[in-house]
Amino acid sequence: MSMTTRYGAGPNQIDAMDTTALRDTFMVEGLFTPGEIAFTYTHLDRMIVGGAVPLQSPLTFGDGSEVGTPFFFDAREMGIANLGQPGWIEIDGERHALANRDVLYVGRGAKEITLGSDEADAPARFYMNSVPAGADIPHRLIPKSEAKVITMGDAARSNVRSLAMYVHPKVAPSCLLLMGITDPAPGSLWNTMPPHLHERRMEAYCYFDLAAEDRVMHFMGRPDNTRHLVVANGDVVLSPAWSIHMGAGTGPYAFVWGMTGENQAYEDVDPVAIESLR
Numbered sequence: 001m002s003m004t005t006r007y008g009a010g011p012n013q014i015d016a017m018d019t020t021a022l023r024d025t026f027m028v029e030g031l032f033t034p035g036e037i038a039f040t041y042t043h044l045d046r047m048i049v050g051g052a053v054p055l056q057s058p059l060t061f062g063d064g065s066e067v068g069t070p071f072f073f074d075a076r077e078m079g080i081a082n083l084g085q086p087g088w089i090e091i092d093g094e095r096h097a098l099a100n101r102d103v104l105y106v107g108r109g110a111k112e113i114t115l116g117s118d119e120a121d122a123p124a125r126f127y128m129n130s131v132p133a134g135a136d137i138p139h140r141l142i143p144k145s146e147a148k149v150i151t152m153g154d155a156a157r158s159n160v161r162s163l164a165m166y167v168h169p170k171v172a173p174s175c176l177l178l179m180g181i182t183d184p185a186p187g188s189l190w191n192t193m194p195p196h197l198h199e200r201r202m203e204a205y206c207y208f209d210l211a212a213e214d215r216v217m218h219f220m221g222r223p224d225n226t227r228h229l230v231v232a233n234g235d236v237v238l239s240p241a242w243s244i245h246m247g248a249g250t251g252p253y254a255f256v257w258g259m260t261g262e263n264q265a266y267e268d269v270d271p272v273a274i275e276s277l278r
């Protein structure tokens with residue numbers, strides 16, 4: 001298991017950043033390495049993002065030395081989305097089967113997590129969002145069929161998309177984690193339109209199901225001072241509360257969004273008018 005750190009930055013700091021500095025600060029690349037678990041500890045509301053691709057041997061974690069508690073989950077909760085082929089996750093020996101796009105919520109107090117793939121040559125790809133938690137909420141498997149799906153957007157503006165809420169008060173409760181998956185409709189390439197800010201929550205986007213030759217252009221920054229990040233399959237964008245977010249792909253893609261902060265009010269967002277962007 002590896003753990004890297006991202007300290008984040010304030011809105012004025014992006015003026016001095018070149019492309020490499022911007023990417024090093026606001027992106028996490030390389031989370032999905034076959035046979036490994038990789039975590040990045042962000043100082044954006046202390047969300048940890050992670051990836052794991054188990055092959056022949058299952059992968060285990062749960063030690064808390066990197067987070068300063070005896071066990072990883074002593075003061076944390078987590079959502080784990082399977083973005084790959086069928087696999088399974090054991091929480092303290094209790095096994096849950098996860099098909100593609102199923103999500104497992106792991107509540108505070110778990111001791112040991114083991115991640116496995118049904119077939120080593122068609123592995124699961126587990127994506128993880130973990131945030132501090134102050135309550136014990138039961139572990140729960142949320143199959144794709146139980147997610148609450150909302151369709152939004154406008155075909156004339158190429159932004160029709162369906163947004164599936166998994167870890168959400170109306171679907172599966174958590175302490176302060178929100179997690180879901182958004183799929184642009186065929187021919188629709190824009191996500192998160194209109195762009196928005198949510199001053200009370202950070203957000204992490206993990207782009208997936210993107211062809212190797214395609215990229216998503218993810219826009220960030222203050223509305224009057226935007227930048228872009230060129231994102232490949234499996235890359236994560238860290239979106240601070242002060243930053244807008246919206247993106248367009250050069251081909252089909254999907255993304256997992258995860259949020260935490262002061263509240264779980266999905267509607268607590270401030271849309272930003274396109275004509276105000278600079």
Ligand SMILES: O=C(O)C(=O)C[C@H](O)C(=O)CO
Pocket residue numbers: 161163182191192193198203245257269
């Ligand atoms: O396409 C969208 O719109 C989204 O998926 C929006 C994200 O869920 C989001 O930014 C929530 O704040």
Ligand SMILES: [Zn+2]
Pocket residue numbers: 196198203245
């Ligand atoms: Zn958002």
